[in-house]
Amino acid sequence: xxxxxxxxxxxxxxxxxxxKQLALPAIIEACARRGIGAVCPWRxxxxxxxxxxTARQIRETGIGVSGYCRGGFFPAAYAAxxxxxxxxxxxxxxxxxxxxxxxxxxxxxxxxxxxxxxPAHKDxxxxxxxxxxxxxxxxxxxxxxxxxxxxxxxxxxxxxxRACINTLEHALDICDAxxxxxxxxxxxxxxxxxxxWDPKLAVGIARAGAKRLLGYHVCDWLVxxxxxxxxxxxxxxxxVELKKVRGLVEAAGYTGPVEVEIFSDTxxxxxxxxxxxTCIARFRSVV
Amino acid sequence: xxxxxxxxxxxxxxxxxxxKQLALPAIIEACARRGIGAVCPWRxxxxxxxxxxTARQIRETGIGVSGYCRGGFFPAAYAAxxxxxxxxxxxxxxxxxxxxxxxxxxxxxxxxxxxxxxPAHKDxxxxxxxxxxxxxxxxxxxxxxxxxxxxxxxxxxxxxxRACINTLEHALDICDAxxxxxxxxxxxxxxxxxxxWDPKLAVGIARAGAKRLLGYHVCDWLVxxxxxxxxxxxxxxxxVELKKVRGLVEAAGYTGPVEVEIFSDTxxxxxxxxxxxTCIARFRSVV
Numbered sequence: 001x002x003x004x005x006x007x008x009x010x011x012x013x014x015x016x017x018x019x020k021q022l023a024l025p026a027i028i029e030a031c032a033r034r035g036i037g038a039v040c041p042w043r044x045x046x047x048x049x050x051x052x053x054t055a056r057q058i059r060e061t062g063i064g065v066s067g068y069c070r071g072g073f074f075p076a077a078y079a080a081x082x083x084x085x086x087x088x089x090x091x092x093x094x095x096x097x098x099x100x101x102x103x104x105x106x107x108x109x110x111x112x113x114x115x116x117x118x119p120a121h122k123d124x125x126x127x128x129x130x131x132x133x134x135x136x137x138x139x140x141x142x143x144x145x146x147x148x149x150x151x152x153x154x155x156x157x158x159x160x161x162r163a164c165i166n167t168l169e170h171a172l173d174i175c176d177a178x179x180x181x182x183x184x185x186x187x188x189x190x191x192x193x194x195x196x197w198d199p200k201l202a203v204g205i206a207r208a209g210a211k212r213l214l215g216y217h218v219c220d221w222l223v224x225x226x227x228x229x230x231x232x233x234x235x236x237x238x239x240v241e242l243k244k245v246r247g248l249v250e251a252a253g254y255t256g257p258v259e260v261e262i263f264s265d266t267x268x269x270x271x272x273x274x275x276x277x278t279c280i281a282r283f284r285s286v287v
Numbered sequence: 288x289x290x291x292x293x294x295x296x297x298x299x300x301x302x303x304x305x306x307k308q309l310a311l312p313a314i315i316e317a318c319a320r321r322g323i324g325a326v327c328p329w330r331x332x333x334x335x336x337x338x339x340x341t342a343r344q345i346r347e348t349g350i351g352v353s354g355y356c357r358g359g360f361f362p363a364a365y366a367a368x369x370x371x372x373x374x375x376x377x378x379x380x381x382x383x384x385x386x387x388x389x390x391x392x393x394x395x396x397x398x399x400x401x402x403x404x405x406p407a408h409k410d411x412x413x414x415x416x417x418x419x420x421x422x423x424x425x426x427x428x429x430x431x432x433x434x435x436x437x438x439x440x441x442x443x444x445x446x447x448x449r450a451c452i453n454t455l456e457h458a459l460d461i462c463d464a465x466x467x468x469x470x471x472x473x474x475x476x477x478x479x480x481x482x483x484w485d486p487k488l489a490v491g492i493a494r495a496g497a498k499r500l501l502g503y504h505v506c507d508w509l510v511x512x513x514x515x516x517x518x519x520x521x522x523x524x525x526x527v528e529l530k531k532v533r534g535l536v537e538a539a540g541y542t543g544p545v546e547v548e549i550f551s552d553t554x555x556x557x558x559x560x561x562x563x564x565t566c567i568a569r570f571r572s573v574v
Contacts, residue, residue, distance in 0.1 A: 111526055156485070157442065167486065199415070224404060228513075240409070
């Protein structure tokens with residue numbers, strides 16, 4: 001396993017981690033100042049800061065980019081036709097390209113309307129079929145501009161409203177179907193929060209291998225977890241075997257950064273500088 | 288598929304559904320009065336009412352029993368040795384026998400101490416190994432008295448604190464290992480709340496077949512779900528494809544009752560009679 005203690009170049013901060021405290025330019029500045037290796041920004045943050053300005057700031061600070069969040073949500077857009085779903089995802093691909101991201105992370109979507117408590121239907125099989133078609137169509141465009149797509153399986157508790165791909169196995173089955181040659185154009189982002197419980201996690205990580213492991217995200221699973229969305233833990237505060245999972249990912253050939261992504265009302269309520277410093281300390285000690 | 292509309296004999300009430308409103312004798316009485324076919328009582332409720340008195344009431348009312356909740360929690364008991372874990376589970380088997388239950392439902396347990404927020408360790412692989420050993424040892428006793436054990440895979444969001452068997456596939460792998468001859472001594476309880484999201488649910492139900500499908504539980508998955516434990520929905524209020532899943536279970540050969548099990552602060556706050564009548568109405572219309 002790689003030694004992380006002295007090397008922040010392998011740390012990436014998903015910018016959602018301090019999104020409530022700082023705007024994107026200030027997040028990038030605070031990360032760069034600390035020597036953090038990379039960031040993974042979100043579309044709404046980039047939109048607020050301006051795409052060109054963000055791309056310029058990233059170039060000028062020399063900070064890396066571990067990914068771009070996020071494309072996907074295919075079934076919701078499907079209501080207006082596959083064309084609409086694709087149009088938005090093509091834009092996301094272009095933005096990812098503009099900021100120099102190595103991949104576009106896909107949160108694929110689920111039952112349309114469920115996110116606002118009004119699901120249009122209950123047919124998860126239909127949602128999964130639309131997701132498959134949406135990824136296939138987006139992949140065609142993404143290939144043409146050289147932007148890899150990273151399917152992120154979400155925790156099953158988010159299967160109705162956010163992503164109906166809920167296991168690494170399911171995500172890899174889609175990769176096999178759409179990119180059987182393992183060209184690197186389609187892969188997965190493995191987030192411990194979503195996958196730690198999976199009895200087939202080790203098998204899935206090995207199966208993904210270096211060609212399909214496009215991202216590795218960490219936080220922690222708290223006991224108790226008080227909210228299905230915004231109660232993720234700081235690394236070390238929960239029960240995820242972080243070093244064990246990183247060992248699996250690295251044994252499979254992953255050489256990219258470790259991205260910290262914490263959605264947490266608790267940590268959003270603390271000063272950004274404290275959150276970032278805590279992430280660095282935990283990255284060095286428990287990740 | 289079986290026609291449920293006119294036949295409450297196929298309805299079972301898990302007694303946790305109205306546990307906050309009524310003591311067990313009153314629940315059994317209210318169910319029997321409505322012509323509900325069966326109940327599935329919990330150990331603490333039986334203990335409060337008395338085992339002999341409960342067994343007698345069940346006999347006298349003529350109501351059926353769809354299962355007994357619950358054995359398991361092996362890793363927690365393991366702290367005091369496998370013997371302690373087994374002793375409590377043997378008692379549960381005996382109680383199940385006394386009330387005439389067709390199976391003892393196993394909620395297998397997970398990281399010891401996690402349920403109180405103080406996990407003794409994070410090694411889910413170890414917990415799973417202890418669960419396997421615990422089931423194996425309990426099975427030996429359960430076989431000797433003729434009490435089938437039903438492993439209930441719980442939702443992955445409960446994988447740290449309540450049950451580290453979180454997929455039907457995992458549960459069936461254990462069945463294959465411990466009862467390869469499919470004698471009926473070991474099987475599964477399929478609860479839609481825990482399994483609806485699983486892309487391999489249909490495959491798993493077919494694989495289980497009549498010999499291993501020992502229970503079928505329903506409620507619904509709400510969007511949004513506000514609590515990881517006590518926000519289950521009344522059938523029809525969420526996004527689970529209830530008729531589709533029952534169709535799968537029945538196509539696989541399941542002929543037992545449909546058990547309603549709702550942990551819900553919302554429904555616990557309503558009068559028990561209203562809850563039971565609503566369960567009956569929904570059983571007839573959407574299950």
